[in-house]
Amino acid sequence: MNEFSFSFPHQAETMAATVHPAPGSDRGVVLLPGWGGTRYGPQRILVAAARALAEAGRTSLRVDFRGRGDSTGDPARVTLDGMIEDAVAASQWLEREQGVRKVAWLGLCAGANVALGAASLRPDVTEEVVAWSILPFMEHKEQAHGRHDKSKTELWKFYMKKAMDPEAWKKLVQGQANVRGAVRTLRKDKEGDEEERRRKTSRRDILKDLDAYRGRCLFIFGAAFFQARLQRQGISHEIQWIPGAPHNFYTVEWTRRVIRLTVDWLKSPESTLNSSRTGL
Incomplete structure (x- = not known):
């Protein structure tokens, strides 16, 4: 595999990342870990997902937020809005260095909240959002x-x-x-x-700011936290259930299922999965 790790400057800090190129593709995915996580994810789930997505034709970027993993920064100063800024910076690196023009965001746990926050700020380049075990948003x-x-x-x-x-x-x-x-x-x-x-807690009302987003969303988790809100706002979305799987999709089988659902969904030009179905 031609993946490689690197770092780039961002707001007086240095962010660590790993890119998995898909040669000839102008579509990318930014993978975002949870609140205290790193770009590897539990049981290296983000590594496996990035490799699978690259093989499917999406240049994929795993990133450590400032104050997390190999990135510099004070862990005690990490905020949700700061994580969103980091995600946006990562997507801009993909555009600048890898020729990516359209982006999907894949986030785990709090990283999924960050994914929606980034999509709300960059609706012009965002095609899809994939949320694994997203947390309910706190009030703004x-x-x-x-x-x-x-x-x-x-x-x-x-x-x-x-x-x-x-x-x-x-x-x-x-x-x-x-x-x-x-x-x-x-x-x-x-x-x-x-x-x-x-x-x-974000300074913005992120769900309200998603009004400008017209892409697709895929949610894979154990409870439909805000499906009704998405329906009211007319945001195209699907929810997949993986029976018995806990928050971080532990075990090889659950990891395989969540990655397969994600790759198949991103490869499909239109919705091919039934809303609120059980992941196979």
Whole structure:
């Protein structure tokens, strides 16, 4: 195989990637790992997929997001929007260096959210989006912050009510109250949840921004997270179910199935799979 690894500069960092060329093809696929993953994917599923796609005539690019894998950057500063920017930069490299004119995005887990985000920014060059085990989108920034403030307020109300409860004080004196657990809960809410939520929440409403996208979507996962939303927006899509498969499609057989479904779907000029069918 003529695949090779390389790196390219992006926003003061260096991104690591591996390209699997399909000579003579002007169509490419950008493969995107999950939130904390690398360009290899669990059980090297992204490697196997990229090779299969290259053999099917699609120049394929696997990339490590900034702060992940072999790319430089601070892991604690990774955000969903930053990952989308990285994906867009990877697609531009394919166009510039490999002569790719049309792109498909293939993402696993949070990488699938990134794929949709990138498609919403580049509808002119995007033909398809393939989402493996996509996560439900968090609300965009304003909604997420409003909900967090409300939940934190409710949590403090709960513990203040406990503080005024004589029975709670009785348990405290007798050593029956889980004080340490309560403190951990409040500290986590204060120090961890908000920052983590902010990093995983886009500043944009990505699903709304997909209004400009007119390509195809293939979803392969264990639950139809937002099929109804896609139907309302008129986005052509198909959902495939792989019986018994967990989130990352572990085992050789599940890996083979998810790759075969993806390659067959991308090779077909029009939809040939039935919506919401079971993957064979």
